[in-house]
Structures are given as C-alpha cells and as structure tokens.
Amino acid sequence: MSLTDTRIRNLKYPGRPAKFADGNGLYLYLSSSGKKFWRMAYYFERKEKVLSFGEYPVITLEKARELRLEAKRLLADGIDPGAQKKAAKEEQLSEAKDTFQNIALEWHDTRTADFTEKHRGTVLYRMEKYIFPVIGKEHIARMEAPDILAVVKPIELKGQNETARRLLQIISQVYRYAVITGRAKRNPATDLHGALRPRKVTHRAAVTESKKVAQLLRDIDVYDGYFSITCALRLAPLVFTRPTELRAAEWSEFDLEAQEWRIPAERMKMKQMHIVPLSKQAVKILKELQPFSGSGKYLFPSIRTETRPIADATMLNALRRMGYAKHEMCTHGFRSVASTLLNELGYNRDWIERQLAHGERNDVRAAYNYAEYLPERRRMMQEWADYLDKLKAS
Template identity: 65%
Template sequence: MSLTDTFIRNVKPASSPRKYFDGEGLFLYVPPNGSKLWRMSYRFEGKSKLLSFGKYPAVSLRDARSCRDKAKSLLAKGVDPAELKKKQEQERLEESKYNFELVAREWHKVRMSAFSQKHQTTVLYRLETYIFPLIGKKAVTRLEINDVLAVLRPLEAKQHYETARRVFQIISQVFRYAVVLGRMKSNIASDLRGILHPRKVTHRATLTDTKKVGQLLRDIDRYEGYFPLVCALKLAPMVFTRPTELRAAEWSEIDFENAEWHIPAKRMKMGEKHIVPLSRQVLEILEDLRQFSGDGKYLFPSIRSSVRPISDATMLNALRRMGYEKHEMSVHGFRSLASTLLNEHGYNRDWIERQLAHGERNEVRAAYNYAEYLPERKRMMQEWSDYLDELRNAA
C-alpha cells in the first residue's frame, strides 16, 4: 500500500527502527529518535544497494517519488545512481576549493608580479572593494553572466564608467587564467564585450605647436623656484618619462660614464627595466643638480624632507603658476609632445615606442628589450635635445 502525507505526518517512532514502504524500492526510514528519512533500496550488478534522498518534510512525498523515478531511469541506462551522486558531491567539493577569490588571488600573485608595486596594489584594491564582496565566495565554474553584471551595474549606475571598465578587465583576466588552468571551460566574460557604457576618450593636455613649445621651454628657463623642481621641469621634455618615474629618480640609477639612466623594473609601470639615454644637455643639468642633492638618495628631494621626492602636484602647480591652464599643458603632456614631434620628424616608430617604455606584450621579449635599439635611441635623444634648443632659441 502506498504512503500518504497524512500517514507520514502522524507516524510515531518506535523503540527500534521502522521502515514504511511506498513501492518500487522507496521507503520511509524512522529511527527511534523520530527522524523521517527517505531511502531507496535497489540492486546494481547483482549487489544490494541503498540510496538516500533526504529528510521529511524538507523532502516531500512527491519529491521522494520524483527522486526514485530519476534513479530508476538511471538504472535503466546502466548507471548506478549512488555512484553518480557520490561523484557529483565530489565535484561540488572540488569546485568549492576554486571560488573566485582564491583563483583571483592566485592570478594576482602569478600574473601581477611583472607589474609595478603601485599597479599591483591598485588591482588588489579593486578586487577587494568591488568584486570579492559580490562574487568572491562563488565557485568559478558556477559563475554566470548575471553574476558579472551584478558587479558592473552598480558602478555604471553611479557613472563610474572607467572603474567599471577596469573591474571588467580584471574579471575577464581572472577567467582566462582559470580557463588555462582547467578550472573553467570558457571565459564567460567574453560574451559581455560591448555591453559597458562607451569609454569617453580623454587626452592629457599637451602642446604640439612648435612656437608654443619654444615658449614653454623659455618659460621653464625663466621660472624662479625650488632648484630641484626647476631641474625636473627642464629635464621633463628631454627625457619624456612618466612623471612618477622622473620625480622619484635616484642618483644610484644615473650612469654618468655611459650617459644612461637605468630605471629599475620596480619603478616602471609595466614592471620592465628601462634605459633612458642622456643627452649632453641633460648631463649638464644633472651635473648642476648633483651639487645640490648629490649626497642624498633622490635627484629631486622634497623641499620639506630629503627622504621623499617632490610630488606630481609640485610639478603641476609650477606649470599652473607659469600660466599654463589645465586644458593647455600637463606634466604627462611632455610625453605626448615628444611622441608627436618625433613621429612628425620621421624617426622610427619602434625607437619612439621603446623610448616611451610602452608595454611589451611578449613576456619573454620584454625581459630583454630594455636595451633594444639603444644606439639608435641615443642618437635620437641627442638630436631631440638639440631640436628643443632650436625651438627655445627661435625668435
């Protein structure tokens, strides 16, 4: 006789375990403690086996019968339902070991080690602030497109479009890493390309008109202020490194004998060692500066403390005091200025890109390319300084 919900609700425990059968192997197992547990007995390859479906009333009579029918369907196909359940539970256990946060932290440790400490810190901040709180504990194999959107949509709602784009890049890179390691079958983030708010392209302010460049150089020469700051401003157009790389330059990095500035990988944005050839004009400025700060660590020490370099704001404020507004010139603009004019003068684009220290996509090549085109770049950098002199001295 089949079981009913009324019977199951009213059944009482006995001093010994009892079984109440529903048919086709399904029965309710009631031990002395009063629990009501669903079981199914069956035979597979001549052996008696037992399958558990859960506890009543969390698993209703209807649910238990559905589980029995699914198990019988598997048996008809030659599949042992107990072994399949065991395998699935093991897979779920394995998946739990690879939640997004664990994979992302491993990716950060392995992949981000090639980048500067500042960039590593920024990426980790975005992971811990925007991503981990929402999807960090979820297994990477169970993440879906909607999970990714749940991270991005709040940022876009606040019009933090650039942050959303950066966060999306991080998630996609973690997914690619998981795919390579066999922890995901595919990068689901690839299906979301183009879904974010279009990026608003903004260019850092710079001057490219040669007459205005010449005037800027003359204004820098006439600027009266803290001597290391004046030297930094004079060097900026000639070496055109990133502002952070310039202002934090150390005397130990300057090779006067070979007229080279060796910036270590840890101070570079892309985490690659970089060589800046030093022109005759640059060396003259450095010789004067060495009389001022040569016994310290930094070329351009802060006016308040010799243990810190000048700040980006210090250089920017100097430009503003010279009368150059936000839309006219920025400290980073010296790079764009040099790139534009060098390209216009027909210099090899590879020389220019290498001197700008733009990212090398080939990781093996990147480890050795800091000296790439060095003889050509030395000639280019001297000719560039000579050309700036011409612009400065032009009527």
C-alpha cells in the same frame, strides 16, 4: 531478522566492534566507542564495497532503509552509489570553494605579484567594492554573461564608464585564470564585447606648437622654485619618461660617463628595463644637481625628507604656478611634446616609440628590446636636445 528501534536502543557493546543486519545489505555497525553507524554492503562490477549512511539516531532506521532503497535503484541502473555519493560530496565542496570571490582572491595573490603595490591595492579595492557584493558568492563555472553584466552596467549608468570598463577587465582576467586552473570551462566575459559604451580617448594636456614649446622652455629656465624641482622640470623635456619614472629616479641608475640612465624593470610600467640615452645638456643638469642630492638615494628628494622623492603633484603644481592651466600642460605632456615634434621632424617612428617605452605586444621580443635601436636613439636624443636649445633661443 530485521532491526527495530527498540532493539537498536538496547544494543550493548559486546567487547568488540559488531555488525547487526537489517537485510538487503543494510546493517548497523557498533563501534568500540559505543557509537552506532549505518552501513550497506553491496557488489559493483564484482567487487565488494561498503556505503556509509551516517550515525544513529541522527539517521533513523526509517531513513536508513530509504537510503538503502535509493542505493539499490542506482545499482539497478548500473551506477555505483559509492561513487555517486563521492561525486555529490565533491560538488558540494566545489560549491563552497569555487566561488568567484575565492578564485578572484587566489588570482590576485598569484597573478598580480608583478604589479606595483599601489596597483594591486586598487584592483583589490575594486573587487571588494563593486564585484564581490554582486557575484562574489556565485559558483564561477555557473555564471553567464548576464550575471557579469549585472556588475558593470549599473556602474556605467552612473557615468563611471572607465570604472565599468576596468571591472569587466578584472572579471575577464579572473575567468582566464579559472579556465587555466580547471575551475571554469570558458570565459563568459568575452561575450560582453560591445556591451559597454566605447572608451573615450582623452589626450593629456600638452603644448605641442613649436612657439609655445619654446616659451615653456624659457618659463622653466626662469622658474624660481625648489632647486630639485627646477632640475626635474629642466630634465623632463630632455628625457620624456613617465612622470613617476622621473620623479623617483635614483642616482644608482645613472652612468654619467656613459651618458646613460637605466631604469630597472620594477619601476617601469611595462616591467621591462628601459635605457634613456643622456644628451650633453641632460648630463650638465645632472652634474649641477649632484652637489645638492648626490649623496642621497634620489635625484629629487622631497622637501620634508630625503628618504622619499618629490610627490606626484609637485612638478604639476610648479607648472600651475608658472601659469599653465589644466587644459594647457601637465607633467605627462612632455612625452606628447617629444612624440609630436620628433615625428614632425621626420625621425623613425620605431625609434620614438622605443624611447617612449611603449608596450611591446610580443612578450619574447619585449624581454630583449630595451637596447633596440640604441645607437639611433642616442643620436636622436642629442639632436632633440640641440633642437630644444634652438627653439628656446628663437
């Protein structure tokens, strides 16, 4: 006997859960709580199964019969309606879970752990400001190259070419992570190769002619400034590390007896330990600096507090006070000076690149290359310091 709405409304709990059939496998299940649920019994591949349709009266009798008919059609096509419903539910959950924003934040948490806090913050800021408002809510597996282009092209058209290039790089890294973790089948960002204008290479300002370098060295020697800053400026051409690596140098990293500075991996751009052989001239400067800051953590403590090193702009401002304009010299320029003149002097390019701590493409090799060419580099660094002394005296 088929069910009616009147009969369903008047059903009373008989003291135990009960089933009330409507026909063709559909029945109403009356639970011990008094709630009524639509279910359908069916066979698939000789196995008895049960399909749930929802609770009465949210799912009406008429709607329950429609759902039964749909399930019967699937069975006639050889499809398990229970499996079909489960797949649809998983897809619905995926729609909400596998958005670009969710996966990008997951990538940021897990894959940028080795970045500096400053760089991690920059990446997150770029995603929140430029990427998420455009594609954050999109399902990551359903986007194509034009969707990504809609993020970066407007930024490029505003003249922010480098920002657009960085955004495309971030999106591509998120997609690589999604492919690895099974949330996307391919990386559509790779289809945008050539879509943005080529990057303009801008060389950092540096005086590289030997006569101008000689004058720079003399200017540094007579510079009348805060003692730690003058020492940092005198050391810069002798060690030619990145400005951040030099300004935040710690006494614990130095072995003056061995004439060696070992910069730990966490302070290096490429996250690999770096050895800087120290010339006699560099050791002399460090020994002069020891009575000033040797009892503290940093070689070059801030004027305001010993708990922090000098700021990024401190050495740059000193160069400006010496009369070197923005287009003439910057703190990063000491690396260009060393690279240019050492190559002109005929030193092995591999020694120079290793001493500059430029990135190693082979990750396995990079883990061990901090000591590569070390004897040759020791000799080169001492000869370089001697050469600078001769330049300065010329």
